[in-house]
Amino acid sequence: MSLIHKEMKKVDHDTLKKMAHLSRLEFDQANGEKMINSMNEILDWVEKLNEIDTDAVAPLITMSEEVNQLREDVVKEELPHEKGLQNAPKRDSDYFRVPKVME
Amino acid sequence: MLDASIRNKYTAVIGLEVHAQLLTNSKMYSSDANEYGNMPNTNISVITLAHPGTLPKVNKKAVEYAVKMGIACGSTITRDNHFARKNYFYPDLPKGYQISQDKTPICVGGKIEIKLKDGQERSIGLTRIHMEEDAGKSIHMAEEVDTLIDLNRAGVPLIEIVSEPEIRTSDEAYAYLTEIRKLVRYLEICDGNMEEGSLRCDANISVMLNGAKEFGKKVEVKNMNSIRNVQRAIEHEIERQIIEIEKGNTIVSETRTFDATVGDTHSMRAKEDMNDYRYFPEPDLSPLIITEEYLNEVKAKMPPLPNELYKKFTKQYGLSEYDALVLTDTKEVALYYDELCSLTKNYKAASNWIMGPVKSYLNELTLSIEEFPVKPAQLADLIALIDANKVSFSVASQKIYPELTKGTTKSALEIAEDLNLIQVGDQDFIQQVVDEVLAANPAKVQEYKDGKKGLLGMFMGEVMKKSKGKADPKLASELLAKSLD
Numbered sequence: 001m002s003l004i005h006k007e008m009k010k011v012d013h014d015t016l017k018k019m020a021h022l023s024r025l026e027f028d029q030a031n032g033e034k035m036i037n038s039m040n041e042i043l044d045w046v047e048k049l050n051e052i053d054t055d056a057v058a059p060l061i062t063m064s065e066e067v068n069q070l071r072e073d074v075v076k077e078e079l080p081h082e083k084g085l086q087n088a089p090k091r092d093s094d095y096f097r098v099p100k101v102m103e
Numbered sequence: 104m105l106d107a108s109i110r111n112k113y114t115a116v117i118g119l120e121v122h123a124q125l126l127t128n129s130k131m132y133s134s135d136a137n138e139y140g141n142m143p144n145t146n147i148s149v150i151t152l153a154h155p156g157t158l159p160k161v162n163k164k165a166v167e168y169a170v171k172m173g174i175a176c177g178s179t180i181t182r183d184n185h186f187a188r189k190n191y192f193y194p195d196l197p198k199g200y201q202i203s204q205d206k207t208p209i210c211v212g213g214k215i216e217i218k219l220k221d222g223q224e225r226s227i228g229l230t231r232i233h234m235e236e237d238a239g240k241s242i243h244m245a246e247e248v249d250t251l252i253d254l255n256r257a258g259v260p261l262i263e264i265v266s267e268p269e270i271r272t273s274d275e276a277y278a279y280l281t282e283i284r285k286l287v288r289y290l291e292i293c294d295g296n297m298e299e300g301s302l303r304c305d306a307n308i309s310v311m312l313n314g315a316k317e318f319g320k321k322v323e324v325k326n327m328n329s330i331r332n333v334q335r336a337i338e339h340e341i342e343r344q345i346i347e348i349e350k351g352n353t354i355v356s357e358t359r360t361f362d363a364t365v366g367d368t369h370s371m372r373a374k375e376d377m378n379d380y381r382y383f384p385e386p387d388l389s390p391l392i393i394t395e396e397y398l399n400e401v402k403a404k405m406p407p408l409p410n411e412l413y414k415k416f417t418k419q420y421g422l423s424e425y426d427a428l429v430l431t432d433t434k435e436v437a438l439y440y441d442e443l444c445s446l447t448k449n450y451k452a453a454s455n456w457i458m459g460p461v462k463s464y465l466n467e468l469t470l471s472i473e474e475f476p477v478k479p480a481q482l483a484d485l486i487a488l489i490d491a492n493k494v495s496f497s498v499a500s501q502k503i504y505p506e507l508t509k510g511t512t513k514s515a516l517e518i519a520e521d522l523n524l525i526q527v528g529d530q531d532f533i534q535q536v537v538d539e540v541l542a543a544n545p546a547k548v549q550e551y552k553d554g555k556k557g558l559l560g561m562f563m564g565e566v567m568k569k570s571k572g573k574a575d576p577k578l579a580s581e582l583l584a585k586s587l588d
Contacts, residue, residue: 074128
């Protein structure tokens, strides 16, 4: 994970800005310091886990014992066009419409 | 144009990332249709639209196709696979992440054997091949205030084939892509259509002084919709980087887009602004375990590969490299030729027939060889008739072959007999025709006797015409010469 380095670099203002950007969230600048503090508290708390030696433990990737839950390659008409579009905030008869994206 | 003496001081280092859309019926993690060209937003499901509470499920066929590609490239197939989320926001990615593979790509290593124009062969190493899903399509139109989103393509299965940075020239990149396209088509896992985007390529390019230990800063170039354009983009980008370095500027890591109309590249974004994808294991999918038994099942289903057939055609059938390359261009032609060669021993004639009359017939009617009406056995029979001196090549190609292409169940021999085309080696018959021809052209005979020896060809033509092509040409020319002298 690139946000939280091994040595547990403290969250600073740049990190906060980056996280806000990555999650596409806005935050109130006045609350910035408070948010930085509570994030650091979370990190400190999670840091407790590093006290346990896990070198010999394989990473736990899934909680389930199941493997190879595969699907046959068969097409099912699951969602009609009109139904698929019906909850869109903005749409036309063919497309979902979103605010203009600039590349 | 860059001066060759400057250009030659530098070595280019190129790595290619190729995305191939898999030819499955349904999508990678959901059962809506994987089909190109439908009305917008008709191939959709609640999973594709990322509705809350929906769960993905892996398409068995997509796994098989990825494994096939790995076997074809000699990759190591990963036994314990899991999927990973690659997080980024874009409107054509409804979930806000792409389900991909990160730590456990299904294929590791392997290589692509390429043949260059000068006949040189090289092998380009692969880093990995992994499975993932395509994004939807964003349509940006100048006159629209909105961006339009079509999610038909969202969730279409992809494999991403990542090469080692071992490609050195744009020609090698061209050959590499040509080979990959040939492979996916042989395997029938992707239609390889770069214009429609079912095969896509991004190029990572850097340059360094010859013999340098460290690679230069790499630039990623996108948006090439043909193999030729990949070659052009690489060529242009190598020169651009060299010119910048020669000017004393440094190359920045960035993504550039290729403009096919002018043939140059423009900066899209700097790498520093690039997304931090925050990969983590996909909790909604169970691990995928590839067993020895499964691997053997897939291996048993592998079609012959272009390189294997190329080797067989050059070594066993003694074809030239060029002929073998042309005949292995598509699997269907290669297999037709191979079948033909199991029915005739005249491999060279078989190759000439396919590269000549068969190809031109198919080209003229824009047919593929699967639609070719002449069965390999019929063509083998025709070759045998020529080899046994029963018909001449011209009678075979102009009289019998056209009959065969009409789609008959008759053999070449039956057609030859029906049309009374069997060559006659009978001396009396040919002598009679010769006599008739000479008797009918007394003036020409005199001219010949007066020294115009070139007329022999004219007499020969008359003999063949009069015998309806049935006279054995060798015997006819002997008897003709004897009668005239």
